Amino acid sequence: MRYGYCRTSKPKQSIERQIRNIKVAYPDAVIVQEVFTRTRLDRPEWLKLMRRIQPGDEIVFDSVSRMSGDAKEGFAAYEELYQKGVNLVYLKEPHINTETYKKALENNIQLTGSNVDYILEGINRYLLELAKEQIRLAFEQSEKEVQDLHQRTREGIETARLNGKQIGRQKNSIVVTRKSIESKEVIKKLSMEFDGNLSDVEIMRLTGLARNTYYKYKRELRDENKETVAAE
Missing domain, CATH: 3.40.50.1390 (Resolvase, N-terminal catalytic domain)
Known part of the structure; x- marks a missing residue:
């Protein structure tokens, strides 16, 4: 078999x-x-x-x-x-x-x-x-990849806290959760718009994200990139 x-x-x-x-x-x-x-x-x-x-x-x-x-x-x-x-x-x-x-x-x-x-x-x-x-x-x-992902998630949540972002749900604010941080890591790594070569549809299938959630995360990533460039 x-x-x-x-x-x-x-x-x-x-x-x-x-x-x-x-x-x-x-x-x-x-x-x-x-x-x-x-x-x-x-x-x-x-x-x-x-x-x-x-x-x-x-x-x-x-x-x-x-x-x-x-x-x-x-x-x-x-x-x-x-x-x-x-x-x-x-x-x-x-x-x-x-x-x-x-x-x-x-x-x-x-x-x-x-x-x-x-x-x-x-x-x-x-x-x-x-x-x-x-x-x-x-x-x-x-094993290291699993540990690294968990570590990045913890660091992302802590960074969000230190920057005064809401950890949890609040109207008109960016909601930072373990899921959002892990999903954004995948999008940044695999999306053609960032460092990868997969299409939006392929990443949505891979992550299981709903369409609206996926594009919201992409929009937040673009905004974060703009803030980084402006700060430099």
Whole structure:
């Protein structure tokens, strides 16, 4: 069996992009999807999949962050599934697919039966650790992205407070919330009007923002940019 695992952290976030990416690469994948806010692996649909998965099966992820945002748990689950004979595929990080890992383990330098074998054994151990380190780094990067987003959100709220902006709802004022800060980060990074290459429709689908809310955030971002330029 080949499964495609898709996850979002919030109900309003669109999961369609993940499903589409997996289906384009693997049309026969059986999609397993859920909304779960934790970075840990004790997620209901994930646990069901773990009970169902068999040696020789395959799980496809759009990215490593969909599997786990916790580096230690993610790497442990990767090794457990690998040892069980389950193939793991990450569309955005193919260098840590289990097939790549397997090749690294199989491509050991053959021992010669001579005095240089202890050197060759050391090289083999180094290559194995190098392969493992690549996997660990991918999960650590995923965890760091989650932590960075939370940190930027906290800093954004604190900056708004210090600047006298209303934290909460007030007529004719900019409402600063965790959602607005996170959404604006995505818009600034991905919108063609700023630093990205996605259209408005694509970003609305990605973030799950309503049309009016999306354009309100864009307008506020443009106003903030004007204020920054004027201050300079």
